[in-house]
Amino acid sequence: MSAATPTVLRQLSPANTARLLGAWHAGGPAYVALADALRAAVLSGTLSPNTRLPSERELAATLRVSRTTTSGAYARLRELGFAVSRVGSGTVTTLPQGAVRPGADRPTGGDAPVVDDALRVATPAGGPSGVGHLDLWQATPPAPPELHEAFARALERLPAYLDSGGYEPFGLAPLREAVAARYRERGVPTTADEILITTGAQQAISLLAHTHLSPGDRALVESPTYFHAMEAMRDAGGRVVGVPTGPLDVELLASTVRRAKPRLVYLVPDFQNPTGFVMSADERAAVREIADRYRVTVVGDETLVELGLSDDETPPAFAGDGTSPHVVSVGSASKAFWGGLRVGWIRAHPQVIAQLARARQSADIATAVLEQLAVTELLGRRAEVMAGRRHMLRERRDLLVSSLRESFPWDVPTPPGGLFCWVDLGRPVAQAFAAAAAAEGALVAAGPLFTPDSSGAASRVRMTFTRSPAELADAVPRLVRAWGRVAGRQRR
Structure with missing residues (x-):
């Protein structure tokens, strides 16, 4: 010992x-x-x-x-x-x-x-033959080549802020306006006073959870959904309730809101994490109507909205015309540009923005100035940067999907966007497979992790395709060995 x-x-x-x-x-x-x-x-x-x-x-x-x-x-x-x-x-x-x-x-x-x-x-x-683990868990792509130049230009703009204290609880004015402009491009009339800059989307979700939930309050989520969002709601004392997704049943959502009376509803409308489903325009409109009818705050997590990888037209923005006081949108630079950019934002009614800005004071007061300036630069070159990002991710997605289909008897759908595949193993062995994969030197996420009670999606695993082509190719034989262990026990 x-x-x-x-x-x-x-x-x-x-x-x-x-x-x-x-x-x-x-x-x-x-x-x-x-x-x-x-x-x-x-x-x-x-x-x-x-x-x-x-x-x-x-x-x-x-x-x-x-x-x-x-x-x-x-x-x-x-x-x-x-x-x-x-x-x-x-x-x-x-x-x-x-x-x-x-x-x-x-x-x-x-x-x-x-x-x-x-x-x-x-x-x-403990990895096989001393080799490190290949991470198909973490959904963050490498930085784009434009990132270095964005920081160089941000440094050039930094002196204009050095005479101030550096704290901007609502965020830097140029970035708030750049984010508002992006919403306007997507058809949502938005002004800078409807934008709060946060230290990543996770802080945005946590702020919303802590300002809307008291101990014992219910929070409604899709099942499965992004597990960090559920964690934030539980940290705020909320009781997380799930409704099935893939696609979302809006009638069931409405009846659950009516019966459970949640204080907060959390949805991922674009390339849903982890399923990859995209909410239709009609479903988005129905969700907004539910928010207004029952006067419940509905959060649309649009962190992945820029990562469409198919030729299908992306549905309109979750906020619609932006007039509903009960609909809140969350965005981030981390998935679109780089995970090391801890910059996110919230779009909401100005009164909600002011309330959230006060609430964040107990956490970090304000987001780092240099990172905000860099994101402002990247948003200014968004079309150019994202074209390269989508090309890279499309190639890696296709490589992982084709490799899995060739090697396994699984159902491996091609996600229309986002950063991960939601793989159906065909039998409820997700946790056993994730354990066997880790023993073989590959990390995957078991489906039950994404459900409120950790019991659903037992036949599903989430695998990201953000790693390099060489790493993705190296991961497949490890997964084959892991599946052999699991499938062999099932046959016995």
């Missing part, structure tokens, strides 16, 4: 461990499969470092396996560097040397698992 145990930030109950792991047994010895499932959870971020795991006895009873299985699994985790144990402290998860997790690990209350889409893995221990 290790001589030292890291500071414990949270504790996972046996029941929540079982929910997190789902159908974890991917074939082979049970203790190896369980260790692989826990390791995959740590690598993906669904199980945070510095989390105390249940005792071997408690977990064995909950999973209905032998104590030998849980004991062997914990021993394997320690051997691979993903856990340490000490008498009196139990077994605590860790990231091994070489596994990189940017940013602070934010603790959450109770048993809630932490999911961090910013997780990056360099060369963690």
